[in-house]
Amino acid sequence: MSANAPVAVEAAPAYPARWLRGAGFIAVRVLKALLTVAVVVTLTFFMIRLMPGNPIDVYIHQLIAQYGIPLAEARNLAAALFSLDLNEPLWRQYLRFLGNLTQGDLGMSFLSPGTPVSTMIGRFLPWTIFSVGTGLLLSFSLGVGLGMVLAYRRGSWFDQALSALGSVFSSVPNYLVAMLILVLFGVQWPLLPIHQMRGVLSPGMRPSLSFEFFADVLYHAALPVATYVITTVGYWMLTMKNSTLSTLEEDYVTVARARGLSDRRIVTAYVGRNASLPLFTQLTITAGFVVGGSLLIESIFVYQGIGLLLINSINQRDYPVMQGVFLLITVSVILANLLTDLVYARIDPRIRLQGSA
């Protein structure tokens, strides 16, 4: 506030109204997310056009060399596949690309002619969202619960054993854990019918609201989900343990004890809530990492999610699919980021105040 402001203003609140602060925070976060999406969209467009092995030119040359298609026609074909007009200057192609994107048009697949990339994504994406989401949710709630127990029983054999296990499993790359599950429980001691568990559904299974359908979905997602949980639960557990230990030293816990509140109330309302709050910001980073790791996990378990689709399209050089899937993976991570920020701000007002300042 400036020094020569009228005295009367000093009595008025120096900050904008509460709802305005919240709105400002949300606006800043949403803008940031939109900016990131714009950057990634631009990057993927120019990656396709300006990379050393420009796939559009490669495709045109291939059409001419292999099938003897004249240049003009080959260019038209390539343009149709990428839904771009190659006769336009680059900046207009870019604008057209953006325009198509807003309508959900990501071009056509090279290798499955006539299949729009958006259709393929629609077929594969739900499975990744389901398996990664279930894995994260399970691992987060399990880790937070176990972490609190460990903090209260620190030093016990239970704490020592679980902490050691957690530190081992969160340090080993997730795809190696997946390989171990496959090799040990699928091949060496064949407890798991790994060949039957491949895919997202058993052959002939149709989506319905029946118990059989849901059981089948869970059966096929079990191995990817188990891998996500095993490799991330240790991290949540150890983080929650540390967070709980430092919360237990806070004055308000001592005061709550002095006030004679029941242990149960202290554990849930005072310690649990405050210790788990900081973990929410880390949920996004983990979400991004798990989605990234799904490329490897889905390949190992042959689970037809977006990660497997991306790997297959890279191996077969199906550039429109690669572009579309990569864009989608990134946008979903950005959205998860935004969501975490907003949820965190909602449950922890301190952040909302800092964020809008």
Next chain:
Amino acid sequence: MAAQALAARRLGRFGLVLRSSSGRVGLAGVVFFILLVTAGPLVVPLDTKADISAIYQPPSLQHPLGTDHQGRDIFSQIVHGGRGLLYVAALAGLLSTFVAVTLGSLSAYIGGRFDSLMMAVTDVVLTIPQFPLLAVLSGFIRLTSQTALAAIIGLLSWPMLLRAVRAQVLSLKEREFIEAARALGLGTGYIVFAEVLPNMLGYIVINLIFAMTSAMYSQVGLIFLGLVPLSGNNWAVMINLAWVRGAIFFRDSLCYIMSPIAAIALFQLCLVWLSRALEEVYNPRLGRGV
């Protein structure tokens, strides 16, 4: 002189790493693996001779880890297969640490528009999932050289550390000795590199180890999926071969597939344990680090 006293204190603090059992095991493991991949190949010759009569032998005195699908010694492949992996991890780690430390400290020290711009760029790069980006890039660029692979991994993985360095420098730059240096009219570059950075050396080393483990994760993942067509002896190439050739579904191949998996997993684990022990000693949040 003061510098010597400082060095002694640092060594003393490093000694604290050995107090925790995870620190001892981690340090011993990391030293073991570094020796294995650097000096090991000089001692153990690589067995390239196929012997059809000795396919998938169980471990024995002659072959400590058994033999592979061509009857070659697995132990010698493990000894020779880590050097490239460690080279890429170390180079990528050093590169990303260099970028993060330089830009992060300058960003915090200069502040203003430069800082805002750096933070915006960092946020964007941080949000893009690294492994899918690496996978997509491998579709455009044939990453047949280890140095190129290290460069790409290194140039994509600085954002986390940059933020951490920036936060550290922001708090350091308010200290008296930095203000004194500024009052003396010393240049920005000198203050950042000679006055600020030496104070966060421990912190930088911890993050270098983190960067190395994550570079190893990406590297092995890319090779495993066959997106980086590296040939020759390499733990990740061994896993990739076992995977594409279906050796993992063959019960006798247990030693062949488990050896590289165990080597990579144990190396990663030792690196993480060492970095955690270092963190306990140097963590600035505990107020002892600076």
